[in-house]
Amino acid sequence: MSKVIADLLYSAEHEWVAGNGGGPVAIGITAVATDALGDIVYVDLPEVGDTVTAGETCGEVESTKSVSDLYAPVTGEVVETNADVVDSPELINSDPYGNGWLFKVAVTEEGPLMSAEEYAAANGGEL
Amino acid sequence: MTENYTALYEQHKKAGASFTDFGGWQMPLKYSSELSEHHSVRKAAGLFDLSHMGEVWVTGPDAAAFLDYALAGKLSAVAVGKAKYSLICQPDGGIIDDLITYRLPAAADGTAKYLVVPNAGNAPVVAAELTERAANFNVTVDDVSAETSLIAVQGPNAETILLTLVPADQHSLVTELKYYAAVEVGITVNGAVKQLLLARTGYTGEDGFEIYVPNVDAPELWEALLEAGEGHGLIPAGLASRDSLRLEAGMPLYGNELSREGNPYAAGLGPVVSLAKESDFVGKTALAELKADGAGSTTGRKLVGLKGLGRRAGRSHYPVLKDGNVVGEVTSGQPSPTLGYPIALAYVDVELSEPGTALDIDLRGKAEPFEVVSLPFYKRSK
Known part of the structure; x- marks a missing residue:
């Protein structure tokens, strides 16, 4: 699988954002991040109803080797979280852009986001 | 600072390893998933490049x-x-x-x-220290670290895998080799039998072997072992799994548990x-x-094992607390892949070192409950 997928937007902190025609956006972490983290064993997500702020921490991702902050790539209200990844954090490794999504936000303001090309270039890779 | 590469660097690259600096060496951290490498060693076998160790x-x-x-x-x-x-x-x-x-x-x-x-990371210092201490003795201290590779096969299938490369008339040398013993044995590499030093030692808590081999023969031995391990569940394993395996086995790591200050x-x-x-x-x-x-x-303080009662793991340098007061510090910690709960090694005040003592680890500002347990965390059944 490619480490970076076209049609998504990316933050410098390795989150991806999937637009949805003006509806809530899905957010996850990229394969670049999961590769660097190693096997993820625990994830702490914001709760439904929380307001997250672009560029600020909103949770934690813990792998066998380390703990990393989860940064919100956009500002808005959390409308849904993925209970499957809380129970089975390995989904984030196996399918970071699919079943490993983390939460959905009704966006009031976008953070600084990159295109797939820009994100791939920033991480020394290609699409 | 110069970066050192082992004689097996190309093998690791070919196998898709991600690398990490360890003691000045570029070593494979993991090849695919450190968890599957960990489980392979516990259930079947793993192949480790330990050529960064000194000799x-x-x-x-x-x-x-x-x-x-x-x-x-x-x-x-x-x-x-x-x-x-x-x-x-x-x-x-x-x-x-x-x-x-x-x-x-x-x-x-x-x-x-x-x-x-x-x-x-200590090999040059140890070699220098030994040389200095040898001044009044009739001995030769010879550091051959740079020419010597070390390959480990660890796990319950290690003996079976190794025997496929040992001439039949030397099998008993391997099967009768006791833990913490070593013998020179013939190992077949590309059709030629090489006499190599074989030790029944390891850093994983499993049965296994470590083979000392000249750099020039290391790549072929590595390939031969990988091939011999096909069908026996052998996969190459990186330093990430080596660390989680040794931690479960309660073995100290220099720089974490052991230091000049301790x-x-x-x-x-x-x-x-x-x-x-x-x-x-x-x-x-x-x-x-x-x-x-x-x-x-x-x-003073004493090194103890801590078992997490929640899901969060303590990490190196996190404070250990009793009733909110700092009573120790974590030296190594992570979720145990085999046991399914967080484990840690920590120095704690001796009066709080008895197994069963309830302590907390300060997880980035949040106190998470742990309990002192006796070591090792994991012991293989024979």
């Missing part, structure tokens, strides 16, 4: 007496063909490194031969120090005082 030969008429002086253990008492875990200490008792020392068959003229194996008694390694040996050794006076003062038993 220092100590030979000569005074070799045994010299090691008794230079190291904390009584190496003169080690039988030929056996190995001993030991420490090299500073005059003040601080730990320079932990080592495995093998006593090998004497040379034809009866001269004793030992192989001292220090940790990667001492053997606090680290639970009192039995490794032979105060009873007749000869003087470097650190003896200081270590005798530490022991008399009750270091690690009635005073």
